[in-house]
Amino acid sequence: MLEISHVSKRFRRGAEVFDALTDINFVVHKGDFIAISGPSGSGKSTLLNVIGGLIRPDTGSVVYGGKSIYEQEGRFLNAYRRREVGFVFQQFHLVPFLTVAENIRLGCAQRSDVEAIGRLLGECSLEKVKDKYPSELSVGEKQRAAFIRAIISAPAILLADEPTGNLDPRNSDILMDLIAEFHRNGGTVLLVSHAPVASGHATRKLQLDLGRILTPAGDPGCPALH
């Protein structure tokens, strides 16, 4: 489904050079739930952004559906981000002047997606707050709204970057259950998290350090598989 080959990314801050990713290789199969872990600065978020079409790698390729996404026209990359990938961030990033329902609507790739808003609001216990603005919500409600926005257009891949980082244990559990539900319904999940509860749902684990995948011995083809 998704093939990441020899991906490297280097950032420069003035004279300082920082290798965020170095020769990353792995394959994501449809239905995988991959938990990505590693210390701060190990390249976890950069890897998610490279897969999500937001950071162009210096070398290597990200192949989705047989096409190297960074070798296609900008229009392809936009469509890839709109239809195939859903993002959940630690900071929620709800648009402050839109209601919950409107924020979710923002994620709709096509008109038919709008019909699912009511059902998903119900499943995530957000029906009562659908007309409220983000400033009127609890953090748990904000993250659930952001989660619905990420999956409203039924993307093939959900990219979640520390989604429980700002949540209390109860809300973390609720969100992880929702992500697990997305996975059970056939979705593919790549989740960056330090939380043990996240690892509990994962079918595979990927550990990064200093921009490299820590490869278990004897498993060069799919290094993070446990």
Add this chain to the structure above:
Amino acid sequence: MNPFRLVIKELLYRKINSLVILLTVIVASSVSVAVYTLSKASENETRKIMREQGLNLYLFPKGTNLIDFYSVNQTETFPEHYVDVLAESKTFDAVRHLTGVLQMRYPEWRDANGSVHQIVLFGYRDEAEQKYLPRQETMGFDVKKGTVQLGALVARNVGPGEPFVITGADGRSYEFVVDKRLQEGMGMRDQGVSFHLEDLQQLLGMEGRINKIEALGCVCRDGRIKNARSQVQAIFPDLEVTEIKNIADAREHQRSMMNRYGAFIIPLVVLSALLITGLLFHQNVNARKKEIGLLIAMGRSSGAILFMILSKAYILGFAGGVAGFFAGTWIAEYFGKEIFQFTAWSIGPVWTLFYYTLFLFPLLWMVASWIPALLATRIDAAKILNSDA
């Protein structure tokens, strides 16, 4: 989600930013409209004042001794139809308001008391319409047939309600209704009587003859008087052109002063407002980095991001332009009444300017927001969305 709705909701959410941008448009639009409207009013006022002073170019038969013309009145005449020939000429465009005049001294006019006075008679033809030039408001001396306008000195010798009576060249007595008694201080006209040209020609037995064409040379300092001379020479070599310099200079000075003022103040205000708008939009884009980054992460194209910023500029430019038009017109009307004595009543909305405003201000404000909009499309979504701030 409808992108237009997104724009409106953002506009209402960031009220202060939107309001300040709107105010810059209103200021630029109202100042531009007020200055333009006042400059038009000034032109009308100048025209009115100049009308009081008369036209600034005289066409005489060649070789006319002007000392004779003003004092003795023994001047050559020429056919009245010269005026029509000039008015219908394609090449004669350096002057406007062509008016045929017959001006003669009348040495022995006897008033109702039997006293004899030397007066000057003026016969004015209706102003000629120039066939190949746009129509303008009539500026010449307008005397109706069968009536006269009395100069202030002559009027003292004609009782109120009495007709003006004069003996014609044929020895008959002619009576005219007094239409106006002119105020003092009009130079030679103080001691004169103004007729419709045909009336005076009949009175003097000079049918079809005139001895002067009065006209207005619009711009005299840039050589158009030379044009007027050469154009007249090319058609009628037996005529010559004389300029009444003080009137021409006053008119030119007044017009160029307002034009220079408008040409300086309007661009200054509009450019300042555009610069402020550019900075405000830059600030707006900075404040919206996360929203824009999110939209990019959700697959919105650069075109959609540009649309979002530019349509905000369009809406504010349009609303501010319209509000500024009415504010500027009100300012022009309010202050114009203080400034312009004669034409204050004519100051009002310049509707052609309104249509320009509808088009120009949205366009200018979109241009001002163009660079911030381009910067918005280049936002690094990954960096913005992963930052803690």
